[in-house]
Amino acid sequence: MAYSESVRAAGDEAGFPFSAVVGQERLQLALILCAVHPGIGGVLVRGEKGTAKSTVVRALAQLLPPVVDESGARPARLVELPVGATEDRVVGSLDLERVLRDGEQAFKPGLLAAAHHGVLYVDEVNLLHDHLVDVLLDAAAMGRVHIERDGVSHTHPARFVLVGTMNPEEGELRPQLLDRFGLTVDVVASRDVDVRMAVVRRRLDYEADPGAFATRYAAADREVAERILTARDRLAGVNLDNVELRRIAALCASFDVDGMRADLVVARTATAHAAWRGATAVTEADVRVAAELALPHRRRRDPFDEPGISEDQLDDAMRQAAEQAARAEEDDSLGKGEAVPPNNGAGPQDPADGSAEDHAPNPDDANSPATGQDSSASGPDAPDRLDSDLPDRGADFPGGDRNPPGDARANTSDRGDRDPSGDRPARERPVAAPTATLPKPPRWEVPGVGEGAPGRRSRARTRQGRVVRATDDTSTGLHLLGTIFAAAPHQHERGRLTGPLAFTPDDLRGAYREGREGNLVVFVVDTSGSMAARDRLSAVTNAVVALLRDAYQRRDKVAVITMRGQAAELVLPPTSSVDIAVRRLTDLRTGGKTPLAQGLLKARDLIRRERTRDPHRRPLLVLLTDGRATGGADPVPRALTAARLLANDAVTSMVVDCERGMIRLGLARDVAAELRGGYLQLGELTGESVADAVRATRAA
Incomplete structure (x- = not known):
């Protein structure tokens, strides 16, 4: 199949043309360079929703050179990896149909094999299970997949352009995984009116007649595709x-x-x-x-x-x-x-700077x-x-002198929002976090086994975790050995003498898988007058930052409630973007009385609403206070009553006692007793002390 035919075949699907995308030149360049040299390691695309991330990635697959394999030449594939995929589906597994039907051991390739010489696309890669991210990134780096499982030893090539897209508002990718992506591009919607008009006009034209629109840009796409192929040949x-x-x-x-x-x-x-x-x-x-x-x-x-x-x-x-x-x-x-x-008599020249070779x-x-x-x-x-590579771009792109994909300078379409310093757009200006030495991130988990969203905190029954045992529930995949063991005792009565095992539907056993889940961590922070001393508030803020970092790494959703004056305020609704919580902490208002009861009741209401919205995500309450309830009528009895209500709702809790001084009243310990949760003092906020405290917490 000629290269142009490969592109034309892909264009018959009337996907949005690569050359027709407006305002994402840097992203287009990054994808092109990875197509030229797959060894770069792929592209991570970070950006707000509605910025054509997926559109550009899907259009790239139409430009890749054709693949020649045992079946002949074929167009390069775009293989999408769903967030909820199992590891077997990704790397491949034993072909159970052939095992059960023919008694033969055979391997069934997974998505990585299908993506060979194509594009492996992971939308919302920040929500992908960590073990799957490790698998696909290793495959991208090695260019091969090696499987040793279920009695199968198999290896096959898997060279592909790895592309992940994510919205930072839904949670960040771990820094160590960020490094495994070769290139990263931050995309934002242009604030230039002409550019936005061009984007809308082209999308409307495409929706009106996809085929005609694709034909309009076929020549431009073909030229880019041929340049990719030429660049590959020139690379060596x-x-x-x-x-x-x-x-x-x-x-x-x-x-x-x-x-x-x-x-x-x-x-x-x-x-x-x-x-x-x-x-x-x-x-x-x-x-x-x-x-x-x-x-x-x-x-x-x-x-x-x-x-x-x-x-x-x-x-x-x-x-x-x-x-x-x-x-x-x-x-x-x-x-x-x-x-x-001349040496001026200073002695021989020192050759240590380098060798002449x-x-x-x-x-x-x-x-x-x-x-x-x-x-x-x-x-x-x-x-x-x-x-000159995309002939139609100059005609239809408003302000045709904008920096195109190959320009060495940054894309200027989004520079209108830069702050006075000129370093970053104002909406992305970083907010300084506390600079004091942060305590060691704590380690705790919600007791029991949940079924919540993938994460790294508490034990959970999952579809993608490690297999623990066989079960009658087959919804999480077939447990091969369990199925064989269930059928083995009945072979004689089923008349089997030789050949494959005889199975019935009653023999099927599912795999009970156990992994880790992310939890809803609700921080209730006392910012009243008794906490307003600079050193104490700084210590509390540092502790919350450390806990938020831990929540980020364990893929939790977090919420922050503050207590001051006569009311409690939800300063951060539940979100997976915990860096926003850190920013909110830098602008906390302090002073007034301590409405401890209101804070606990607001946390209870929040947890109840979230349980209705997401019943599988288990909550964990973290209360940072000195325990002095002074806000409202009968503040102390009301606070203890609110704590008992949370305990009766089976909310796992941790109280961090922020009281300091020679004379301590121990009021926070009384609150922890009513919550029937863990307790530790702020100065003891280390990984070991938290783990010990949680082990003493009642099982919920």
């Missing part, structure tokens, strides 16, 4: 000399990224970008584009750190890297005996006619744009 011949390699290493070192994966990804991306623009050597412009795509998310070490690199930061890092490369080149020249300055070549050599590289390609106006 692109030269990455030591000058640019030193620049890459200096950039990664200046941003203090962990490990060496960043250096490799930047090098591969820069090489792919050079191949994409038709060059034979990597230049500074290629390195800058690669750094913009590969480094921002790798700077994030804490769940609440803001990802991203400002243009000023990148400019400074590029300048420092250039100076370091120049110094190294000068040292190399000195080491080769070229233009050696591995010096960066002269930059002039990289631009010499022998390399076929035009010297103008290294400047800011290097031919790395897509203006």
